[in-house]
Amino acid sequence: MFLSVVDRTARTQCLLTGDRPVLAGVSGGADSLALMHSLHRLGFRLVIAHLDHGLRPESTEDAAFVRQKADDLGLPFVGARVDVRAVAEREKLSLEEAARQVRYDFLFAQARRAGAQAVAVAHHADDQVETVLMHFLRGAALSGLSGMSHRRIMPIWDAEIPLVRPLLDLWREDIDAYIRDIGWTPRTDSTNSDTAYFRNHLRHELIPELEEINPRFRDGVLRMADVLGEEDRFLEQLADQAWSACFSGEAEGWVALSRPAFLALEKALQRRVFRRAVGRLRPDLRDIGFDAVERGLAFAAEPSASGQMDLAARLSLTALGERLVVKTWSAELPEDGLPLLLAEEFEGLLMPGNSISLSNGWSLALEETDLEGSGNVQDLPPHEAWMDAETVSLPLTVRGMRPGERWQPLGLAGHSQKLSDFFINEKLPQHLRSRWPLVCSGEQIAWVVGLRPAEPFKVTASTLRILQLQIFRDLQSE
Amino acid sequence: MFLSVVDRTARTQCLLTGDRPVLAGVSGGADSLALMHSLHRLGFRLVIAHLDHGLRPESTEDAAFVRQKADDLGLPFVGARVDVRAVAEREKLSLEEAARQVRYDFLFAQARRAGAQAVAVAHHADDQVETVLMHFLRGAALSGLSGMSHRRIMPIWDAEIPLVRPLLDLWREDIDAYIRDIGWTPRTDSTNSDTAYFRNHLRHELIPELEEINPRFRDGVLRMADVLGEEDRFLEQLADQAWSACFSGEAEGWVALSRPAFLALEKALQRRVFRRAVGRLRPDLRDIGFDAVERGLAFAAEPSASGQMDLAARLSLTALGERLVVKTWSAELPEDGLPLLLAEEFEGLLMPGNSISLSNGWSLALEETDLEGSGNVQDLPPHEAWMDAETVSLPLTVRGMRPGERWQPLGLAGHSQKLSDFFINEKLPQHLRSRWPLVCSGEQIAWVVGLRPAEPFKVTASTLRILQLQIFRDLQSE
Numbered sequence: 001m002f003l004s005v006v007d008r009t010a011r012t013q014c015l016l017t018g019d020r021p022v023l024a025g026v027s028g029g030a031d032s033l034a035l036m037h038s039l040h041r042l043g044f045r046l047v048i049a050h051l052d053h054g055l056r057p058e059s060t061e062d063a064a065f066v067r068q069k070a071d072d073l074g075l076p077f078v079g080a081r082v083d084v085r086a087v088a089e090r091e092k093l094s095l096e097e098a099a100r101q102v103r104y105d106f107l108f109a110q111a112r113r114a115g116a117q118a119v120a121v122a123h124h125a126d127d128q129v130e131t132v133l134m135h136f137l138r139g140a141a142l143s144g145l146s147g148m149s150h151r152r153i154m155p156i157w158d159a160e161i162p163l164v165r166p167l168l169d170l171w172r173e174d175i176d177a178y179i180r181d182i183g184w185t186p187r188t189d190s191t192n193s194d195t196a197y198f199r200n201h202l203r204h205e206l207i208p209e210l211e212e213i214n215p216r217f218r219d220g221v222l223r224m225a226d227v228l229g230e231e232d233r234f235l236e237q238l239a240d241q242a243w244s245a246c247f248s249g250e251a252e253g254w255v256a257l258s259r260p261a262f263l264a265l266e267k268a269l270q271r272r273v274f275r276r277a278v279g280r281l282r283p284d285l286r287d288i289g290f291d292a293v294e295r296g297l298a299f300a301a302e303p304s305a306s307g308q309m310d311l312a313a314r315l316s317l318t319a320l321g322e323r324l325v326v327k328t329w330s331a332e333l334p335e336d337g338l339p340l341l342l343a344e345e346f347e348g349l350l351m352p353g354n355s356i357s358l359s360n361g362w363s364l365a366l367e368e369t370d371l372e373g374s375g376n377v378q379d380l381p382p383h384e385a386w387m388d389a390e391t392v393s394l395p396l397t398v399r400g401m402r403p404g405e406r407w408q409p410l411g412l413a414g415h416s417q418k419l420s421d422f423f424i425n426e427k428l429p430q431h432l433r434s435r436w437p438l439v440c441s442g443e444q445i446a447w448v449v450g451l452r453p454a455e456p457f458k459v460t461a462s463t464l465r466i467l468q469l470q471i472f473r474d475l476q477s478e
Numbered sequence: 479m480f481l482s483v484v485d486r487t488a489r490t491q492c493l494l495t496g497d498r499p500v501l502a503g504v505s506g507g508a509d510s511l512a513l514m515h516s517l518h519r520l521g522f523r524l525v526i527a528h529l530d531h532g533l534r535p536e537s538t539e540d541a542a543f544v545r546q547k548a549d550d551l552g553l554p555f556v557g558a559r560v561d562v563r564a565v566a567e568r569e570k571l572s573l574e575e576a577a578r579q580v581r582y583d584f585l586f587a588q589a590r591r592a593g594a595q596a597v598a599v600a601h602h603a604d605d606q607v608e609t610v611l612m613h614f615l616r617g618a619a620l621s622g623l624s625g626m627s628h629r630r631i632m633p634i635w636d637a638e639i640p641l642v643r644p645l646l647d648l649w650r651e652d653i654d655a656y657i658r659d660i661g662w663t664p665r666t667d668s669t670n671s672d673t674a675y676f677r678n679h680l681r682h683e684l685i686p687e688l689e690e691i692n693p694r695f696r697d698g699v700l701r702m703a704d705v706l707g708e709e710d711r712f713l714e715q716l717a718d719q720a721w722s723a724c725f726s727g728e729a730e731g732w733v734a735l736s737r738p739a740f741l742a743l744e745k746a747l748q749r750r751v752f753r754r755a756v757g758r759l760r761p762d763l764r765d766i767g768f769d770a771v772e773r774g775l776a777f778a779a780e781p782s783a784s785g786q787m788d789l790a791a792r793l794s795l796t797a798l799g800e801r802l803v804v805k806t807w808s809a810e811l812p813e814d815g816l817p818l819l820l821a822e823e824f825e826g827l828l829m830p831g832n833s834i835s836l837s838n839g840w841s842l843a844l845e846e847t848d849l850e851g852s853g854n855v856q857d858l859p860p861h862e863a864w865m866d867a868e869t870v871s872l873p874l875t876v877r878g879m880r881p882g883e884r885w886q887p888l889g890l891a892g893h894s895q896k897l898s899d900f901f902i903n904e905k906l907p908q909h910l911r912s913r914w915p916l917v918c919s920g921e922q923i924a925w926v927v928g929l930r931p932a933e934p935f936k937v938t939a940s941t942l943r944i945l946q947l948q949i950f951r952d953l954q955s956e
Contacts, residue, residue, distance in 0.1 A: 136614055137691055139698020141705055145623065206691075213615055213676075213684070220617020223768040227619055227749065231713060234746040268712040271705065290701040 002178045006038045006166050013150035014164035016118060021045040022164075023116040025107045026069075028062045028187035031122035033069065034175045035167055037182055039120065040073050047114045051106045052081040053099050062187050069184070078110050108157040118164045119157075123148055126172040129221045130202050133210075139290075146229035156283075171218075239272040246273055248323050253331025255280045257324045262300055270297050277326045282313050300324055307430050320429045333431050335360060339449060339471050340435040341400050349395040350439070352467065356398050358437060360473075364398060364449065367468045383472070385439075385447040387457040389465035392441040400434055407445040408455040419445070426451055439469055480656045484516045484644050491628035492642035494596060499523040500642075501594040503585045504547075506540045506665035509600035511547065512653045513645055515660055517598065518551050525592045529584045530559040531577050540665050547662070556588050586635040596642045597635075601626055604650040607699045608680050611688075617768075624707035634761070649696075717750040724751055726801050731809025733758045735802045740778055748775050755804045759793060766790050778802055785908055798907045811909050813838060817927060817949050818913040819878050827873040828917070830945065834876050836915060838951075842876060842927065845946045861950070863917075863925040865935040867943035870919035878912050885923040886933040897923070904929055917947055 010016045024039060026032040026048050040046055048070040052063045063079050070077035088098035107119045128147045135144030151164045167175065179186060210217045242265050246257040255277045262270060274296050278288045292312035299309050303319035310316050311326070318325045318333060325333060339362030348356045355365035368389060380386065401423075406416040423433050428451075439447040446457045447469055459466060488494045502517060504510040504526050518524055526548040530541045541557050548555035566576035585597045606625045613622030629642045645653065657664060688695045720743050724735040733755045740748060752774050756766045770790035777787050781797035788794050789804070796803045796811060803811060817840030826834045833843035846867060858864065884894040901911050906929075917925040924935045925947055937944060 136702075137688060137695060137698075139692075139695070139700075139702040141702065142620070142709055145702075145706075201691075206687075209684075209687075210615060213679075214617075217615060217617070220615070222617075224614075224617040224619065224623075227746075227768065228623075230744075230746040230749070231620055231709070234744045235709060235713070237744075266708075266712045266715075268705075268708040271708070290705065 002170065002174055003038055003042060005169055005174075007042050009150065009169050010039065010042065010044065010164075010166040013168070014118065014120070014162075014166050015151055016044060016120075016164060016166070018043055018045065020117040021047050021114050022118050022120050023047045023049055023107060023111040023114055024120045025049055025051075025103070025122070026066050027122075028066045028069075029122075030179045030186040031124055031167065031172075031175055033184055033186050034178050035120060035122040036069065036075070037073070037184070038178065039166060040075060046075050047110070047116060048075050048077045049107055049110045050077070050079045051103045052079065053084040053102070054081055055084055055095065055099065058187075065187055076114075078114075080106055082106070104154075104157050104163075108161060111161050112158065116161060118151070118162050120164050120166055122167050123165045124167040124170050124172060124175055125222050126203070126218070128168055128225055129207065129218045130199055132221050132225050133202055133207065134198070141287075142228055142232045142235065145225065146232045147225040149229060169222075235268065235272065239269055239276065242269040242273050243276055249334065250280060251334065253281070254325050254327035254334055256320070256334060257326075259300060259319065259322050259324045262324060267297065270300070274300075274326075278311070278313070278315060281315060281326060281328055285313050288312050288315075296326075318429070318431075321427065333429070335432070338362075338432065339364070339437065339473075340432065341398075341437050344400055344434045347397065347399040350398055351395045358471065359435075362471050362473050364437060364439070364469065364471050366396060367470070369466050369468050370464075382450050383470060385453040385469045386459050387441075387446055387453070387467045387469070388459050388463040389467045390463070391457045392446060392467060396446065397440040397442075398437055399440065400436065401438060405445070407448070409448075409452045410455050410458055413455055419448070422448065422452070480648065480652055481516055481520060483648055483652075485520050487628065487647050488517065488520065488522065488642075488644040491646070492596065492598070492640075492644050493629055494522060494598075494642060494644070496521055496523065498595040499525050499592050500596050500598050501525045501527055501585060501589040501592055502598045503527055503529075503581070503600075504544050505600075506544045506547075507600075508657045508664040509602055509645065509650075509653055511662055511664050512656050513598060513600040514547065514553075515551070515662070516656065517644060518553060524553050525588070525594060526553050526555045527585055527588045528555070528557045529581045530557065531562040531580070532559055533562055533573065533577065536665075543665055554592075556592075558584055560584070582632075582635050582641075586639060589639050590636065594639060596629070596640050598642050598644055600645050601643045602645040602648050602650060602653055603700050604681070604696070606646055606703055607685065607696045608677055610699050610703050611680055611685065612676070619765075620706055620710045620713065623703065624710045625703040627707060647700075713746065713750065717747055717754065720747040720751050721754055727812065728758060729812065731759070732803050732805035732812055734798070734812060735804075737778060737797065737800050737802045740802060745775065748778070752778075752804075756789070756791070756793060759804060759806055760791050763791050766793075774804075796907070796909075811907070813910070816840075816910065817842070817915065817951075818910065819876075819915050822878055822912045825875065825877040828876055829873045836949065837913075840949050840951050842915060842917070842947065842949050844874060845948070847944050847946050848942075860928050861948060863931040863947045864937050865919075865924055865931070865945045865947070866937050866941040867945045868941070869935045870924060870945060874924065875918040875920075876915055877918065878914065879916060883923070885926070887926075887930045888933050888936055891933055897926070900926065900930070 016022055022039065022044050024032070024036050024046050026036050027050065036046065036048060048066065050063050050066040052059045063081070067077045067079060082102045084095065084099045084102055087093070087102055088095050091098060093101065111119045132145055132147040138144070148165060148168065150168050151162045153159070153162050157163070207218065214220065246261045246265070248256040248258045250256065257273065257277060262273065265273065271293055274293055275288065278285065282288070289312055295309065296311060296317050299317055299319070308316060308318045314329045316327055316329060318327065320333060327333060337360045339358040339360065342357065342359055350356055350364070350366045352366050352368040355363045357363055401419050405419045407419050407422070408416045409422060420433070423436070428436065437449040438445050439449060441457065444456065445454050447453045449471060494500055500517060500522050502510070502514050502524050504514050505528065514524065514526060526544065528541050528544040530537045541559070545555045545557060560580045562573065562577045562580055565571070565580055566573050569576060571579065589597045610623055610625040616622070626643060626646065628646050629640050631637070631640050635641070685696065692698065724739045724743070726734040726736045728734060735751065735755060740751065743751065749771055752771055753766065756763065760766070767790055773787065774789060774795050777795055777797070786794060786796045792807045794805055794807060796805065798811060805811060815838045818837040820835065820837055828834055828842070828844045830844050830846040833841045835841055879897050883897045885897050885900070886894045887900060898911070901914070906914065915927040916923050917927060919935060922934060923932050925931045927949060
């Protein structure tokens, strides 16, 4: 019975085959001994791996014990000893977290060396129930309530070798009975970490109490985890597609999403896509929290006036034109390849025949032409502007905005407008405004580059000579 | 604070508007009094409804109390008294289940009469936590862990009027404080049903204990329910599409799904579609259970030799050609509009120029023709068969199969085959075999109708006269 369940789980859930070795992590406790013994008996090719964490006086004996058991079964053994306490101090991790990291690093490194098809660990059904219950008590999301998987690729450890759990469908009592049957005496783990203490409380106090309420509680949770896991995986697949539809670039410190694509998603997928964006920037963060996600979704639907909000974990969210940018506090916002001044304090002079360099490979050039063959003034593309040469004083100045500056956009005859109001109407993101290039004649703005020329310099029926402003991009320079 | 939360929830989650009345179910307890008072104060138009279940001595006073409170606020009141105990006995329901049914029937009937936009009930955040916890203890699926909705159409009560829960984001302590503030003294419900007892245990024992483990437990569960609810609704939408892709007919006692379409679904959607099929036949069944669903999915992927399995709740599952049929034990399997004998024991004689009636509007006819203009024998459609008239003895017999009967299908010269093996090869569902029409010459099968003619009677180069068998459907007769 025990062996047939292990066999079925190993083959149909963990997808293990008999041809390539499986690296089994064995501590020497009942669970991992049962894993090693049963997989071996079922004909799987095993490599036994044991990491001595050096945290307990008897850990050297544990290592020798596991090596002996591997020898008894004629199985290859790999072992190592790591000073986990030192790692924890160096990496500023809890002892438990450090032990976990060091152990899995070791197991996957050995699996790669052995050409193993998978790393097998001995988590069982009671571990699963305890894990799901812990997540429930925390108010976790679907993935937490799904517990551990039978088989899963964990990219932080290896892109191809999966972690598998062949005992996940078996209860602790089945494992203990199996170990008694084969006459082995497991080592007992005397570790008393916080989690172990907490787990013990669940195991010996809370779960028995919940079983008084529902005698089939453990069974119910185990099945629930299975069903929810399937739904979670399915939603993750849909989130993959949603991510592809939304993703709009990333670099050091920021990830951008297309806001229209994001808003077109179901809320359930918005949450998952948003959490992924956060995950790209904070891969070690377990959970950014429900509140931060909800605030992010609300902002995406309706950005605040400042166009920016603080999230959590030293991340912020910005609405940048059609894009939503999640970024670390310290990162610069993406410039979107725009033609900005090379610095806020930049100021340059422009004569006909000359050009000035802008950011992202753009240049700004001035030419003098006459009216012949010049086409319709109304149809000018945004990267071009014409002025009546008689109205401007040369050289033109190229600079950024000044506090409280006003101007007279084309079409607004007789009135002036605050440049900052114009930028707001044009939905130009705040952080770009100070570096937005303005072409001026004397003190007067003649062209807000790429957005609108000014009324006073416009070409009219009486214009004789035209000054032509243009930005263009030299793609070589990028 | 209290009012602003109710207002926001009522408008953004329950989608209530100020223009049409809301029918509020009010028992006289603190929760429903707070619902009534706050919605009224927020300017919603209310109709107050109270059902006297007649289960407790003081229930008449409760009714009078609620009517008085409605009068005090100048609100219309509707009340009724139902003998719930009698309903429970008549309908064989628990008192609690009967009370619930009678109450919601009453509320929705009154809502229709009042032209109400919704029926509002007073479930709050603690009710939500208790509901989710109860489902968790049972090992429920995603919908159970999502708890109650702010707004939901319940087709069993009304196809258009939703049930809404404007207090779902507020804790019991907030509600009690509000009731103290307005100086009202609620009626206390002395009912001690099993569920109430169980809820009291959760409320006063288990939840406080879980809050010792995680002080933010209730908050976590409330948020979890919200996120899971969104994911559940999204999966239900996908299940709607999956259902449309799979649904392949239904009638009294059975529902059919396209097996290829079903197998093309993700397992998570297979489970939901399968549960829906069960729900069509057993609408009152809360849950057919994890095991039955898993066995059903396994059978769909690989039907057993018998082509049939028992599910649960007196339902069975049959693989019928390309279809999966979920049916009640007592229902007949669908005949798929096939040309079957009208009864298993039917036996009829067929002369040229005559025809015999089959099931579903089909007829079987025999004609004598000569070879001219008769086309290619190989190209005959399956509803037609030709015989060399010299080889058969008239009249032909039309009957069902006999135990152990053998025949010689066209193409199998010199050999005979068991008819039952032929049926298996042709994947003819078991239950159709005894009524499948066979056309015989003497004791020998000449045509297994619609499937294959027999070798001994085939048309050859020396054939002079042909007997033409044909089935055709008179669509008028359906």
